[in-house]
Amino acid sequence: MRWVAAALLSFVATQAPERPWVAEWLKEFAGDSRGAVIARMNKIDSLKVLEVDLDRMSENIPATLALPADQARRLAAAFATEAVFAKFEQSQSAAKLIEWACRQIRRIQQPGPYEEQWHLAAFALLGGTADPNAIDAHIAHMRLQFPNEPRLLLQRGIAEELRASRFAFGKGTVPFDLPRRLEEAAKRFTEAAAVESTRGEALLRLGHVELSRDRPDAALAALNTAEPALGDRDLVYLARLFRGMALERLGRVDEARAAFESALKARPDTQSASIALAAVLFRTTDRDRANTIVNDLLSRERQVNDPWWVYPPGDFRLVEARMTSLRRALK
Amino acid sequence: MKGAAWTVVLLVVAGAIALEAQRPVFRAEAAGISITVSVRSGGKAVAGLTAKDFTITDNGATQKVSSVSVESLPIDLTLLLDLSGSVNGLRLERLKYSVVETAKLLRPVDRVRLIGMQHELRQVFGYQAGGTRPPVEQLTAFGGTSLYDGLAAAMMRAGEPERRQLIVAATDGDDTLSILPETSVKEIAGYADAVVHVIIPVLGGRSAKTISTPAATTLTDVTQRTGGQLFWIDPGAPVSDAFAQALEEFRTSYVLRYMPDGALTPGWHEVNVAVPSGQYDVRARKGYSIRK
Secondary structure, X not given: OHHXXXXXXXXXXXXXXXXXXXXXXXXXXXXXXXXXXXXXXXXXXXHXXXXXXXXXXXXXXXXXXXXXXXXXHHHHHHXXXXXXXXXXXXHHHHHHHXXXXXHHHHOOOOOOHHHXXXXXXXXXXXXXXXXXXXXXXXXXXXXXXXXXXXXXXHHHHHHHHHHOOHHHHOOOOOOOOHHHHHHHHHHHHHHHOOOHHHHHHHHHHHHHHHXXXXXXXXXXXXXXXXXXXXXXXXXXXXXXXXXXXXXXXXXXXXXXXXXXXXXXXXXXXXXXXXXHHHHHHHHOOOHHHHHHHHHHHHOOOOOOOOHHHHOOOHHHHHHXXXXXXXXXXXO | OOOOOOOOOOOOOOOHHHHXXXXXXXXXXXXXXXXXXXXXXXXXXXXXXXXXXXXXXXXXXXXXXXEEEEOOOOEEEEEEEEOOHHHOOHHHHHHHHHHHHHHHHOOOOXXXXXXXXXXXXXXXXXXXXXXXXXXXXOOOOOOOOOHHHHHHHHHHOOOOOOOEEEEEEEOOOOOOOOOOOHHHXXXXXXXXXXXXXXXXXXXXXXXXXOOOOHHHHHHHHHHHHHOOOEEEEOOOOOHHXXXXXXXXXXXXXXXXXXXXXXXXXXXXXXXEEEOOOOOOEEEEOOEEEEOO
16 A cells, blocks of 8 residues: 555656746746745745645756756745745744755755754744754754754754743643753753854853753853853843843842843843843832833833844744855845 | 622721722732622622621631721722734634623723733733723734733732722633743732732533643732632633623622731731631631742
C-alpha cells in the first residue's frame, strides 16, 4: 500500500495549482515585478491556499520559472517568505509555508550568504507564529547547511522559553513540566552565553528565565553582566527592566526603582517599565507618583512600541531588518 | 444578578456620612479603617443591619465598629475590558452593548470610564456622567492581553474624595503579555481603594465555579482582597447582567468603620467580618496593607 500512497502523493505534488494566480504571481515575482507582487501579498485571504498550491508545484518550480534549479528555488522560497511576512498572523499556515520554503532552500547544493540570510529571516518569522516546535524543527534544518551558525544555540533557548511562556501556552493551563522547561531554557542560554556574538542576549534571556524560576539572585547575576555586552537599545531596555524586577524581588526597592527609571531613559514612556515603576512606588513609598505615572500612561492615544511585547517570540523583533537583508541578498 | 429585587435601606448614622465624605471608601489612615461589606441572603441584599450586627477582627483582634452606613456617595465606575483579538466579532459587539446598558444604570452623579486591555493599555474614554451614552463605537479588538497590568493600573489610580471607587473587569481570564507577576497584582489589591470585580465567560457559567486555573486562582485572590468577587458567566449570557449585578451589589453594600486598637503596624492586616445573627453570605475585603 505504501507505494500506492507514494504514487498518489507524487501525482498530487506535480499537479498544476488550483488557482492560476499563484503560478502567475510566482512568475511575476521571479521576473521584473517583484515589488508589485510583494505589495499585493496583503490581499491574500488565506495562506492555506498558497501552501496547498505551492506544494502541488514543488517538483515543477524550475520548469515553471524556466530558470536553473537553484535560482528558481531561491526565488520560490523568497516568494513564500514574503507571503508569510505579509500574513504571519495565520500562524499554522505560516509555519507550513516556511517549511515549504525551507525544503526549497535545503535542496540547494552549495548554500551561500543568501541561504544563510533566508534561514535567519525564517527564525524571525517563525517567532511570529509563536510555535516553539516549528523553531526547533528549523534549528535542525539550518544546522544541515550552517552547522556553525552562532544563533542556533540562542534559538534553542528561545524555543524552550517560548514553550514555558504565557504567550505560547495561552488558554487556561500551565504546562505540567514548566520547571523542567525553564531549567532546560536556562541551560541552553548558558551555553549560548559562551558564544561572544550572542553573549549579551543570551545573558538577558537567562536572567528572564531565572526570574521565571523565582531565582532573583541568579537573574541579577546574569543581568548585571548582560548590559555591557548589549548594543541594541531595545535589549538594553529589557535588561534594565528585568534587573529592576530581580532587585524588587530581593527586597532592594530603591535599586529596583532606579533600574526601572533607567529603563525608561533607554526607551522613554514605554508601558512595561512605566507599570513596573508605578507598581513598586505604589506599594512602597510614593502612591501619588504612581498615580501620575499610570494616568499619563493611560491617557496616551497609543502606547509607544514596547520591546517587552516582542520579547517572547524571540527573533520576531528583528523581522523587518531580516526581510530587508533577505531582499538585498536576493538581488 | 438576573431579576433580583434588591431592597436598599439607607442606614445613616448621623455624622458618619459627613465623615465618610472626606475620604475614599477604603484607605487605611490614622483616621481609621473603612471596609465595604456585602451582606446577602438568597441572592438578595440584607437591609437594616446596624453596628451591633457585625463582628470584625483585624489580625485576630476583635474591633469595635464605630459606624455603619449604606453609602449614598457618588460612584466612580471603571470598566476594564479585554479588547484582545480573542474577543473580536460578536463578543466585542456584546461588550459595546453592555457598556452602553451599564452607563444607563448609573445616576447622573455617578461616572463611568473605560480602559481597554490589549497588549497595550489605553483609556478609551475618561469619566463621563451616568445616564449618558458612552462613545463605544470606536472600540476594536486585536493583539494580546495585559490583564494583570491592566488590573494593577486601574487599582493604582487614586480615587477622588467623596466618591466611591468600583472597578469591573471583563476578560476571558487569559493573560499573555503582562510584565507584572501575579504576586505584585495581589499585593497591589491589598493597598487599593477600589472594590474589584472580574467577569469571566466560561461554558457552564455559574455551575463552572470549580474551575481552578492559575489565572482563576489569582483573579479570585485579587478580587477577594478588595471585597469583590469573580463572576463566572455563560459565554452566551449578556455581560451587562454581570455588570449590573456588580454595580447593584456595590450600591447596597454597607460601609463599616473602625479604629484599630493600638498602632497601625506595617504589613498585611487580615480582616474578618461576620454577621453572627443570620446565615448570610458576607463578603468584605480580606484585609489591607500598611506601608512600612
